[in-house]
Amino acid sequence: MKIIAEIGTSHGGDIEKAKKLIDCAVESGADYVKFQWVYADEILHPDTGFVNLPTGKIPLYERFKELEVEPAFFEECLRYTHEKGAKFTCSPFGPRSLEELLSIHPDAVKIASPELNHIPLLKDLAGYRKKNDIPVIISSGVSHLGDIEEALSILGREKITLLHCITSYPAPEEEYNLKVIPSLSAIFGIPCGVSDHSLDPVLVPSIAASLGASMIEKHITLSKETDGLDDPVALTGEQFALMSHCIRQCQAAFRQYGENAKGYILKQLEDEYGERIQKILGDGVKKLAPAEEANYGxxxxxxxxxxxxxxxxxxxxxxxxxxxxxxxxxxxxxxxxxxxxxxxxxxxxxxxxxxxxxxxxx
Missing domain, CATH: 3.90.1210.10 (Antifreeze-like/N-acetylneuraminic acid synthase C-terminal domain)
Known part of the structure; x- marks a missing residue:
């Protein structure tokens, strides 16, 4: 089971802050650190609307423009990540960022949930994969089964990991329907994990681990009080380390008890959290969560x-x-x-x- 620390854009274009975030991620138990390769033109129209930040209401497009950095920034992040003994992955958002990302040879490419249906981007990546054996991680928030199937029909299923996700910030734990993790793995015949945007560092990751998740991703930040777009829903280093510890404890339980570990882990969680656990488990049917229904499209x-x-x-x-x-x-x-x-x-x-x-x- 691999743990991804999603740094995203919380570095704010500052390479020294990016390195501090990498340090924090690795020290907190992450196997991968993840960034976002942002060019505003590949994501949004200039007239898309406004976002409310602590500093005031500003155009969302301009906020993304502020997050653009030179390719050398990510090349240094990759080098530093490897120096610290972790792997580097990153989300591209269009043809330009994908091409530049592939040129620095990441350990994996991450397709974020909103880009699951970016057909031209997926085709470009699939073309690269015909000649280069690179792993791909895809998130499936705000999607239906058919959206996932279409993406996989383009990318193939070799060296693909699918992450169940709710595209809502923060995502309510009780809507996570984590039984869908083994369901999706069985349907598509690929490893499945979770990309978690909920606030609790223990609940969703631990339940996902008990269900055999192959990968768990969560945002990390140096402080929830900084102005990164995702900082309010990210874990601090201390919280991320707690999450990593719980996940590793789940792995240890499986080594000791085999498949009986699932019941053992869930029983411990129910003793602490009560009926919330069954709500978080859900029914295992892939569908839009209530928190993300309005976002579809x-x-x-x-x-x-x-x-x-x-x-x-x-x-x-x-x-x-x-x-x-x-x-x-x-x-x-x-x-x-x-x-x-x-x-x-x-x-x-x-x-x-x-x-x-x-x-x-x-």
Whole structure:
């Protein structure tokens, strides 16, 4: 069982802070440290809306622009991670970040939940995997079974780890439905774990470990009071170390008791947490959690116009992007239809940022 410390963008572009986070992750028991290779243009439209931060209300696109760093930043993070004895993984968000990430030879590529349906990104990664044997980790928050199946049909199933996830910050523990971990593993024939956005350092990771999770991912921060986008839901080093200890204790129980360890672990947790454990276990059926239902379509990728266009114009490749809709824009067509949209003629005027719809196309 592998533990991933998700640093994400909490380094704020400061390489010394990034190294402190790597130190913290490794000292707290992480096998992998994970970053996010951000280019705002690959994620959001400039008019996507605003985000509330302690410093005030600012455009979400501008917040992502602030998180952009040079490739040399991640190359140094990779080198330092290896020096500390851990593995390096990172999430790309589009073709440019994927190409640059692959050029530094990470130990694995992580596809985040909103990019599970980024078909062009997945195809680019699949093309690379035909010649280069690189592991891939994919999160499955805010998705249906069909979304996972489509992603795997592109990426293949060799050296793939699937992480069950709830795309909500924070995610309610009682909605995690962790019995879905063995269900997904059986359905797709690949190792499955969890990417946990809940606040408790023990509950979800320990239950997931009892169910045979192959990998557990959780955000880490130097302080919950800093201004990283995910810092409020991240674990401090002390909390992360507690989580790692609990996971390793679960592993030790399996070594000692075999399959009987599952009941032993769950009984201990029920003695401490009561009926919450059964709620967190759920029914094992893959479905959207209540906390993320409203995000489906908006957090995932869809097709958006990148300029205002007039009826009768022909859509060229540079007129469309595969983006998260997020705050205020209309949701567009699924990215699988990108090739069908390119070359179509508009039946009506469209605004910059609009989601692409069939009724707009001839």
């Amino acid at each position: 908006r957090t995932n990728r869809s097709l958006h116009f990148m300029r205002a266009m007039k009826a009768g114009e022909v859509i060229n490749v540079e007129d469309i992007s595969v983006l998260r809709t997020e705050k205020v824009l209309s949701v567009g067509l699924h990215p699988r239809f990108l090739d069908d949209v390119i070359g179509s003629r508009l039946t009506r005027d469209v605004q910059n940022g609009d989601g692409v719809q069939w009724k707009q196309l001839l």
